[in-house]
Amino acid sequence: xxxxxxxxxxxxxxxxxxxxxxxxxxxxxxxxxxxxxxxxxxxxxxxxxxxxxxxxxxxxxxxxxxxxxxxxxxxxxxxxxxxxxxxxxxxxxxxxxxxxxxxxxxxxxxxxxxxxxxxxxxxxxxxxxxxxxxxxxxxxxxxxxxxxxxxxxxxxxxxxxxxxxxxxxxxxxxxxxxxxxxxxxxxxxxxxxxxxxxxxxxxxxxxxxxxxxxxxxxxxxxxxxxxxxxxxxxxxxxxxxxxxxxxxxxxxxxxxxxxxxxxxxxxxxxxxxxxxxxxxxxxxxxxxxxxxxxxxxxxxxxxxxxxxxxxxxxxxxxxxxxxxxxxxxxxxxxxxxxxxxxxxxxxxxxxxxxxxxx
Numbered sequence: 001x002x003x004x005x006x007x008x009x010x011x012x013x014x015x016x017x018x019x020x021x022x023x024x025x026x027x028x029x030x031x032x033x034x035x036x037x038x039x040x041x042x043x044x045x046x047x048x049x050x051x052x053x054x055x056x057x058x059x060x061x062x063x064x065x066x067x068x069x070x071x072x073x074x075x076x077x078x079x080x081x082x083x084x085x086x087x088x089x090x091x092x093x094x095x096x097x098x099x100x101x102x103x104x105x106x107x108x109x110x111x112x113x114x115x116x117x118x119x120x121x122x123x124x125x126x127x128x129x130x131x132x133x134x135x136x137x138x139x140x141x142x143x144x145x146x147x148x149x150x151x152x153x154x155x156x157x158x159x160x161x162x163x164x165x166x167x168x169x170x171x172x173x174x175x176x177x178x179x180x181x182x183x184x185x186x187x188x189x190x191x192x193x194x195x196x197x198x199x200x201x202x203x204x205x206x207x208x209x210x211x212x213x214x215x216x217x218x219x220x221x222x223x224x225x226x227x228x229x230x231x232x233x234x235x236x237x238x239x240x241x242x243x244x245x246x247x248x249x250x251x252x253x254x255x256x257x258x259x260x261x262x263x264x265x266x267x268x269x270x271x272x273x274x275x276x277x278x279x280x281x282x283x284x285x286x287x288x289x290x291x292x293x294x295x296x297x298x299x300x301x302x303x304x305x306x307x308x309x310x311x312x313x314x315x316x317x318x319x320x321x322x323x324x325x326x327x328x329x330x331x332x333x334x335x336x337x338x339x340x341x342x343x344x345x346x347x348x349x350x351x352x353x354x355x356x357x358x
Contacts, residue, residue, distance in 0.1 A: 003239035003270045006348050007325075008040050010048035010358040012216055012231035017052055019229050020210035023197050027204055028054035030077050030190070032211035034063060039276075039345045040215055040233055041354050046070045048358065055097070057209055061087050068094045077121065077209075080131065081105050088112045099123050099157060101131040106141050109150050117152040120145060121190065124158040126177040127170050132158065135177060142184050155188040156181060160203070163195035164219040175202050195219035198228060217341035218331050225329055234345060235325025236277075236352070240289065240317055242268030243309070252306050253298025258283045265309045267294075269321045272303040276348035277323060281305075281337040288322040289315055 020029055031053040032038075037045035046056060046067055055075035058064045060083075064076050081099040082088050085108035091098050092114040100106050101123040109120070122141060125132030133141060138156070145151050158178050162168035178191055190207035192200065197208045198219070212218070216232035218225040225232065244266050246252070251259045252266055267289065273279035277300055285296040289312055297308045309315045324330040324344070331341040 001353070003241065004275060004352055005237055005355050006039075006352050007235045007237065007355045007357065008044065009216075009231065009233055009235070010044060010356055013040070013045055013214055013233045014048055014052060016214045016216055016230050016233070017049055017210065020194075020197055020208055020213060024192070024201070024204040024208055027206060027208050029208040029210055030055040030057040030075070031214055032057040032079075032209055033067065034059035034079065034211075035346045038212065038215050038342065039348045041356070042066060043070060044354070044356050045214075050074075055207075057211075061090060061094075064091070064094055064096050068096075075119070081123075082108070084108075085112055088118075089114060092116050092118055097121060097153075097155075100141075100145075102133070103137075103141075106145065110144070110148055112150065114150050117150055119153040119155065119188075120151050121155045121157040121188075122186075124156060124178060124181065126158040126174040128159050128161040128174075130159075135181060138181055139184065142186075146185070153187040155190070156184075156186040157190045160191070160193060160196055163193060163200060163203075164221070166199055166220070166222075171200065175200070178203075193219070212342055215345060217329070217345065221335075225331065232324075232326055232329065234330070234348070236271070236323040236348065237325065238269050238271040238321045238323060240267045240309075240315065240319045240321060241270045241304075242266075243315070243317055244268075251298075254301065255299055258298040262310070265312075265315070266297065267307045267309045267315060267319075267321075269305050269307060269323075270303070271321075271323055272301045272305055274302045274349065275352050276344070277305065278334075278337040278339055278344060278347075280339075281333070285333060285336040286328060288328050289319055291327075293328070 056067050057077040077097040097119040099121045123132035162170045189205040191205050192203040192208050194213035196203040216230045279300045283297045286293045294307050298306050324333045334341045
């Protein structure tokens, strides 16, 4: 086998879910497991959280069906709702909670006969301006949906645009917009994503929606995951598969973009952009070899990348290379590459084997 593996720590994910719950005692929480549980493996994550999670949140009907096959009782929230009226009977069959985020979805719901009513989450566009109803539209649709045969619970949901930027003025505006609708008799309310549940108690409401924090990454630029009490869910490890010494003035990699300023020892690592490592990671992005941080040099290739081992005298072929994990937070690698931890985790491709430990 190619020497590259993503090791997923299921105990860490359970720990991180517990952190979310401790932030808001008495509230319930949808564990967000869309996009294959942010690249960690939805089957394994849902199984690990089977007895702990109050519910799960997904992005599509296919994802919802996969989760329902593993958990017969949990509430499963379809975050973007049904993409066509034809999906509504299956959503009813699967006993899903569905978001209704626009007039077309609401009209389709009222026009469809269902085997059992659905828990509906009306989505307020409180400032994100991506999906959802304006506040006045929420009031109108609340009146129309409250007595509909297709609706069991009628709930209210919204999403923050800037919760990861503490003190941003839009945060308070969005909370006020949400609170301004609570004179309506909604059964349940949900507003807090990872950033909000960690730092905005006023947003906790009835249901939390922890996402990135479940996987041990931080939603904040200035607060690292360890400071928040989170444990990394994934370690991506490769091996040194090549070593060579080059003279000052020689280049490394496609385009000869990195040129040695001194005699250097270059290590070739068994991971590239086809595995999900960011191709745009610049020279200087850290990896760990024999407990030491060493810099990436040159361009990332499809199957390989290269690092400068000049300061690791005992590095040898077969040494483990930590690309991110317990000693090197994925958020740090993401910042170096001009990205975010969310993207790196979700882009680890299917050809990278996942190994699970609990």
